[in-house]
Amino acid sequence: MQSGYFLIADISGYTEFVQLHTLKQKPLFGKFMAKNFENHASIIISDLLESVIEAIEPSMKLHKLEGDAAFFYIEENSELDQADKIISAMGKANEAFTNKASDLLFVQACGCEPCSQSKNLKLKIVVHKGTCVTQKIRNFEEISGEDVILTHRLLKNNIASNEYWLVTKEFAKNLSKDNQKKFMPSSQKIENFGKIGLLICEFDSGEPVNSDVSKRSRAINWIIQASYFTKHTLKRPSRKIRIGDSNV
Numbered sequence: 001m002q003s004g005y006f007l008i009a010d011i012s013g014y015t016e017f018v019q020l021h022t023l024k025q026k027p028l029f030g031k032f033m034a035k036n037f038e039n040h041a042s043i044i045i046s047d048l049l050e051s052v053i054e055a056i057e058p059s060m061k062l063h064k065l066e067g068d069a070a071f072f073y074i075e076e077n078s079e080l081d082q083a084d085k086i087i088s089a090m091g092k093a094n095e096a097f098t099n100k101a102s103d104l105l106f107v108q109a110c111g112c113e114p115c116s117q118s119k120n121l122k123l124k125i126v127v128h129k130g131t132c133v134t135q136k137i138r139n140f141e142e143i144s145g146e147d148v149i150l151t152h153r154l155l156k157n158n159i160a161s162n163e164y165w166l167v168t169k170e171f172a173k174n175l176s177k178d179n180q181k182k183f184m185p186s187s188q189k190i191e192n193f194g195k196i197g198l199l200i201c202e203f204d205s206g207e208p209v210n211s212d213v214s215k216r217s218r219a220i221n222w223i224i225q226a227s228y229f230t231k232h233t234l235k236r237p238s239r240k241i242r243i244g245d246s247n248v
């Protein structure tokens with residue numbers, strides 16, 4: 001048993017994107033369209049997620065990619081400001097996400113549904129502190145335990161917003177007074193864990209803006225998006241990490 005911090009950065013707004021399963025049922029054309037849509041959607045998501053990972057990785061270890069989310073873990077150390085450092089990494093993640101979202105505004109010129117809707121994508125982060133066990137399967141280390149499950153379940157809540165930090169009291173009590181003040185109490189009913197008292201900090205960044213993109217003609221932006229997607233389609237993910245859905 002070891003004690004540590006668990007964090008999930010999750011990008012949402014994506015599920016309402018396109019109904020890929022409906023599209024796929026249409027003969028040929030539908031299948032082709034769905035593949036293209038899926039491709040654009042997954043390139044945008046992984047690019048946004050990558051910027052978030054870069055911001056968090058100095059403070060925590062990327063443990064697993066879980067679809068539109070990244071799960072991080074760090075063992076508790078003797079530093080008194082370990083939780084505060086995580087909060088500042090979260091601040092950097094929000095900033096990196098917003099910057100990347102505005103950098104990517106040229107995809108609006110593509111016109112496909114995932115590209116058009118990508119301006120609605122937002123970042124939410126959940127954090128918990130607890131205990132876990134490490135299992136080694138071949139070259140992979142996997143952490144598990146009730147607190148790992150709880151961290152994942154925190155994303156299944158009743159909060160209407162797509163843009164917030166939601167943390168447990170176990171995490172928040174390690175924060176400085178100034179950081180604690182950023183949060184408001186939020187009681188949530190979590191599957192199998194019952195009603196628990198959490199803390200929330202909501203954001204409202206609005207739609208991304210990028211004056212360079214809006215100044216350019218649509219034709220130029222169209223060429224930029226086409227080469228961006230071609231480049232990212234050819235370049236396969238370089239991360240040596242298991243990609244899969246979380247089973248908790």
Ligand SMILES: [Zn+2]
Pocket residue numbers: 040110111112113114115116
């Ligand atoms: Zn597109």
